[in-house]
Amino acid sequence: MNAKKPIQGLIIGAVLIAITLTATAQKHPRELGPAPELKFKLTRPIQFTLGNGIQCFYMEDKELPLISIRGLFRGGSLYEPAEKAGLASLMGTVLRTGGTKKMTGDQINEELEFIAASIESSGGTEYISVSGNSLKKDFGKLVELYSDIIINPEFRQDKIDLARNQTLEGMRRRWDMPYQAAMLLFNEKLFGADTPFGRRATPATVKAVTREDLIAFNQKYFAPNNFYLGIVGDISLEEAKASIEKAFKGWAKKKVALPVIPKLTEKADGTIYYAYKDTPQGNVFMGHLGITQLNPDEFKIEVMNDILGGGGFTARLMKELRSNRGLTYGIYGGVYEGTGKDRGPFQIGSQLKANKFVEALEVIKGIIKDMQANPVTDEEIATAKNSLVNSFVFRFEQKGQILSQFMSLKLNGYPDNYLDTYIDNIRKVTKANIQEVAKKYMSPETMIFVIVGDEKKFDKPLSTFGKVKILDLNKIIAEERGEQK
Amino acid sequence: MKKARKIAPLFFCLLLGLSAFLAAQNLEQKVNFKKLANGLSVILVERHGAPVFSTVYGFKVGSVDETPGITGTAHLFEHMAFKGTPKIGTSDFEKEKPIMDKINQVGHEWSLELVKGDMADKEKLARLREELTKLEAEQKKYIVKDEIDLIYTNVGGVGLNAGTGTDQTSYIISLPSNQLELYCLMESERMKNTVLREFYIERSVIQEERKQTTEAVPTRMLNEIFMGAAFIAHPYNHPVVGWASDINSVTLEEARAFKSKYYTPNNCVLAIVGDIYPEKAWPLIERYFGGIPRGDDPPVLRTAEPKQIGERRVKIEFEAEPMLVMGFHKPTFPTKEDAAASVLSYVLTSGRTSRMYKDLVQDKQIAISVGAGSGPGSRYPNLMTFSGTPRYPHPVEELETAIMGHIEKVKTEPITERELQKVKNNLEASYIRSMSSNMGLAMTLMRYQLLFGDWKLYLKYKDIIAGITAADVMDFAKNCLTLENRTVAYLVRKAKAS
Numbered sequence: 001m002n003a004k005k006p007i008q009g010l011i012i013g014a015v016l017i018a019i020t021l022t023a024t025a026q027k028h029p030r031e032l033g034p035a036p037e038l039k040f041k042l043t044r045p046i047q048f049t050l051g052n053g054i055q056c057f058y059m060e061d062k063e064l065p066l067i068s069i070r071g072l073f074r075g076g077s078l079y080e081p082a083e084k085a086g087l088a089s090l091m092g093t094v095l096r097t098g099g100t101k102k103m104t105g106d107q108i109n110e111e112l113e114f115i116a117a118s119i120e121s122s123g124g125t126e127y128i129s130v131s132g133n134s135l136k137k138d139f140g141k142l143v144e145l146y147s148d149i150i151i152n153p154e155f156r157q158d159k160i161d162l163a164r165n166q167t168l169e170g171m172r173r174r175w176d177m178p179y180q181a182a183m184l185l186f187n188e189k190l191f192g193a194d195t196p197f198g199r200r201a202t203p204a205t206v207k208a209v210t211r212e213d214l215i216a217f218n219q220k221y222f223a224p225n226n227f228y229l230g231i232v233g234d235i236s237l238e239e240a241k242a243s244i245e246k247a248f249k250g251w252a253k254k255k256v257a258l259p260v261i262p263k264l265t266e267k268a269d270g271t272i273y274y275a276y277k278d279t280p281q282g283n284v285f286m287g288h289l290g291i292t293q294l295n296p297d298e299f300k301i302e303v304m305n306d307i308l309g310g311g312g313f314t315a316r317l318m319k320e321l322r323s324n325r326g327l328t329y330g331i332y333g334g335v336y337e338g339t340g341k342d343r344g345p346f347q348i349g350s351q352l353k354a355n356k357f358v359e360a361l362e363v364i365k366g367i368i369k370d371m372q373a374n375p376v377t378d379e380e381i382a383t384a385k386n387s388l389v390n391s392f393v394f395r396f397e398q399k400g401q402i403l404s405q406f407m408s409l410k411l412n413g414y415p416d417n418y419l420d421t422y423i424d425n426i427r428k429v430t431k432a433n434i435q436e437v438a439k440k441y442m443s444p445e446t447m448i449f450v451i452v453g454d455e456k457k458f459d460k461p462l463s464t465f466g467k468v469k470i471l472d473l474n475k476i477i478a479e480e481r482g483e484q485k
Numbered sequence: 486m487k488k489a490r491k492i493a494p495l496f497f498c499l500l501l502g503l504s505a506f507l508a509a510q511n512l513e514q515k516v517n518f519k520k521l522a523n524g525l526s527v528i529l530v531e532r533h534g535a536p537v538f539s540t541v542y543g544f545k546v547g548s549v550d551e552t553p554g555i556t557g558t559a560h561l562f563e564h565m566a567f568k569g570t571p572k573i574g575t576s577d578f579e580k581e582k583p584i585m586d587k588i589n590q591v592g593h594e595w596s597l598e599l600v601k602g603d604m605a606d607k608e609k610l611a612r613l614r615e616e617l618t619k620l621e622a623e624q625k626k627y628i629v630k631d632e633i634d635l636i637y638t639n640v641g642g643v644g645l646n647a648g649t650g651t652d653q654t655s656y657i658i659s660l661p662s663n664q665l666e667l668y669c670l671m672e673s674e675r676m677k678n679t680v681l682r683e684f685y686i687e688r689s690v691i692q693e694e695r696k697q698t699t700e701a702v703p704t705r706m707l708n709e710i711f712m713g714a715a716f717i718a719h720p721y722n723h724p725v726v727g728w729a730s731d732i733n734s735v736t737l738e739e740a741r742a743f744k745s746k747y748y749t750p751n752n753c754v755l756a757i758v759g760d761i762y763p764e765k766a767w768p769l770i771e772r773y774f775g776g777i778p779r780g781d782d783p784p785v786l787r788t789a790e791p792k793q794i795g796e797r798r799v800k801i802e803f804e805a806e807p808m809l810v811m812g813f814h815k816p817t818f819p820t821k822e823d824a825a826a827s828v829l830s831y832v833l834t835s836g837r838t839s840r841m842y843k844d845l846v847q848d849k850q851i852a853i854s855v856g857a858g859s860g861p862g863s864r865y866p867n868l869m870t871f872s873g874t875p876r877y878p879h880p881v882e883e884l885e886t887a888i889m890g891h892i893e894k895v896k897t898e899p900i901t902e903r904e905l906q907k908v909k910n911n912l913e914a915s916y917i918r919s920m921s922s923n924m925g926l927a928m929t930l931m932r933y934q935l936l937f938g939d940w941k942l943y944l945k946y947k948d949i950i951a952g953i954t955a956a957d958v959m960d961f962a963k964n965c966l967t968l969e970n971r972t973v974a975y976l977v978r979k980a981k982a983s
Binding site for chain 2: 026027028029032035036037038039040063064065066097106109110113114115116117135162165166168169170172173176177178179277278279280281283312313314319322323324325326327328329330351352353382383386387389390391392393394396397398399
């Protein structure tokens with residue numbers, strides 16, 4: 001033990017010496033006294049609305065000379081026609097790459113990359129997002145380009161072709177990795193190929209999209225009154241307000257109507273879908289429909305998920321399948337919220353040791369049933385709640401993260417005090433609550449399974465585990481590519 | 486650790502997070518550095534935003550320190566470091582210890598028999614496996630399952646994880662700022678007293694990790710064969726996760742012996758960034774880490790890669806769409822050649838205005854992506870690499886030719902002043918951005934101190950880059966990017982049986 005370090009003050013010096021004498025016998029962490037109290041104040045963005053309806057969120061962050069913008073429009077792939085699936089994604093990409101009335105996409109690239117700034121846009125399930133960031137000194141330029149892209153996109157044909165070709169090549173490659181292939185098939189079987197949640201964009205639907213479609217889709221949803229804009233960084237509120245007011249001046253409100261999406265129906269019937277692929281492990285997704293956002297049981301479910309398959313090595317799935325049995329490198333699962341107004345999945349996914357694959361499926365099913373049949377242990381619920389409560393501060397680690405979090409809560413209709421009451425809501429959850437939601441939201445007997453792998457390598461035929469339907473991956477790929485077979 | 490315990494190795498990312506100009510002085514003032522008497526280097530940076538801090542410590546040991554037969558051991562030991570100590574992870578170590586000793590003995594015998602493959606005595610294998618299973622069940626009575634994880638999870642720790650690369654093994658976690666003493670206690674205990682609990686179960690986990698993260702992943706399989714061909718002598722030639730045969734047979738004793746050579750405070754750097762106060766942190770750090778005994782200097786690697794004297798070409802057949810990677814031997818950081826390679830990587834492949842992106846991805850559309858970088862590690866001379874994903878129906882050969890066209894052009898025409906300035910502007914910005922994350926900054930500073938002996942090299946790199954001229958880039962291309970210094974690897978789809 002070394003105590004010959006420069007001593008940084010008398011009191012500290014004395015402590016150091018005293019400690020040095022007792023440090024040889026190391027304690028168990030539980031023998032440490034209680035940790036000092038953590039001082040933490042919840043910070044939140046300032047919100048304001050511009051005259052033309054843009055809803056703004058602002059946070060100051062003066063630590064570094066950087067500024068970021070995050071914008072969201074409601075209107076993603078949920079709202080595109082089935083025969084043009086992929087439209088929202090293409091529109092999201094070409095919005096940025098296709099340039100504006102004034103500048104080509106290539107000119108924008110040059111301007112931005114030279115000053116180490118970026119603007120990126122993409123189309124998601126429910127939203128189109130447009131984000132930008134730059135050094136403080138270049139913020140004027142950034143905002144000017146940002147608003148030009150949003151108000152005056154040109155969707156030049158060459159960049160539509162580029163984005164389409166890239167998408168098509170991505171589709172050729174999306175079956176290469178077995179776990180990803182299993183996920184694609186699971187989404188289809190879980191939500192239904194005839195729903196906007198379960199259908200896949202294919203080469204045929206992507207080829208059907210025209211420049212007119214992109215423009216129409218863009219015009220339908222790009223309106224200031226459907227726009228949520230966040231700014232975070234080394235900029236004052238007044239400057240931020242003034243610069244966006246100037247940038248979006250004259251951009252007029254219009255009516256935006258989101259198409260109504262038919263409600264999902266439960267399709268899970270216990271079927272095991274098996275697709276052969278020459279690969280070393282058994283890849284599996286299993287589950288059925290989960291919950292919508294703002295579910296009244298959400299805190300109970302959050303704690304249950306943590307115990308079942310969310311919280312690292314303390315979760316049952318990880319503990320049993322990986323740590324106790326060595327059957328996988330990773331496994332997760334839980335009852336999840338959907339995007340939009342509909343339900344997400346209850347799902348469990350893993351890549352499992354092939355020669356113990358069916359055994360592993362049985363173990364997983366057993367874990368779900370046990371969550372329903374018996375209360376979790378005192379230690380499990382305490383750990384899950386402690387974890388959620390004590391790690392809450394990490395939701396506020398970075399200003400940009402705080403901003404995005406508030407925007408997302410606001411957009412999804414959460415109450416304004418959601419985060420203020422979060423810790424109390426988690427603390428209220430009981431063991432009985434967990435058993436109750438385990439029964440209410442999980443149904444192990446009707447779960448569907450999507451399995452990609454080589455059954456010959458499995459410990460037992462899948463038919464010993466349930467009713468099997470074969471999916472022919474080669475046929476799916478050939479049909480998708482429009483090849484004659 | 487949630488799903489993946491392995492941090493992506495430091496491949497291909499020398500450019501990211503490299504230094505620049507503006508906030509350099511600022512950072513230099515913020516860093517508190519000390520080397521403890523036992524040789525442990527410690528870096529502290531105060532950042533009082535949220536009440537949290539991030540930590541990483543790394544040992545200068547990775548797959549490059551492994552020899553044939555025990556490949557994957559650095560990584561395997563990294564997994565074992567989560568299994569506890571005589572204090573943590575057990576309800577009664579006195580009773581557990583004799584069972585562990587027996588497991589060690591039986592496991593050793595079992596592993597030696599396993600190595601024989603088809604020649605193994607099946608009956609003996611089954612008997613030993615059964616005995617091992619019984620012993621493991623016996624030991625389980627005393628195990629407090631994954632207690633390191635459990636303790637950190639309870640206090641609100643996030644991102645407990647570790648990563649092994651070719652050059653280093655590092656351990657990370659972020660904690661609420663009132664948990665600094667707990668952290669010091671836990672990690673000093675781990676450094677001193679890791680017990681190789683549940684060794685043979687974890688070995689099985691890693692077999693699955695190899696299948697999941699390498700054997701099922703086309704890019705990883707290609708990279709493995711590529712590195713194997715590019716390095717014929719130097720141990721950069723084998724994968725970090727190890728060969729399947731070695732993972733299946735490495736014994737607990739071998740892992741322990743490997744660990745004791747490299748897991749010493751004098752071969753370690755600790756960095757803590759966030760809501761901490763150095764005047765309070767130093768006494769804790771001294772108290773907990775200061776008592777770890779200094780070890781011998783780690784062994785010196787003697788094998789140097791011989792000069793390549795002709796092109797090497799390899800190919801794997803795999804159930805996936807084609808791709809390619811190629812590499813050229815070059816000196817490593819902090820040489821001028823390495824800096825020139827960084828500049829060139831940027832000019833050729835970074836962003837939509839880079840030469841190869843514009844030409845090959847955007848205009849000719851023969852690829853959907855092209856990339857360049859430096860790897861697989863940076864402790865020893867390494868490779869400048871180029872990778873590409875062709876777009877159907879363009880064959881991988883066409884993409885190779887096109888990439889080489891750009892490389893040849895650099896040898897005869899200097900890159901422009903604007904291109905050079907753009908690189909410098911972007912390095913400057915990336916340097917500022919690198920300071921926005923506690924963990925990012927901790928990892929970067931730790932890495933420079935650990936691998937190159939001085940965290941300030943992170944700041945000094947700006948001078949090296951600022952000094953690079955178009956002529957330097959051209960010289961580098963002429964000297965290093967030659968056909969005889971090149972290794973090319975293709976992934977092609979398995980030919981269908983006719």
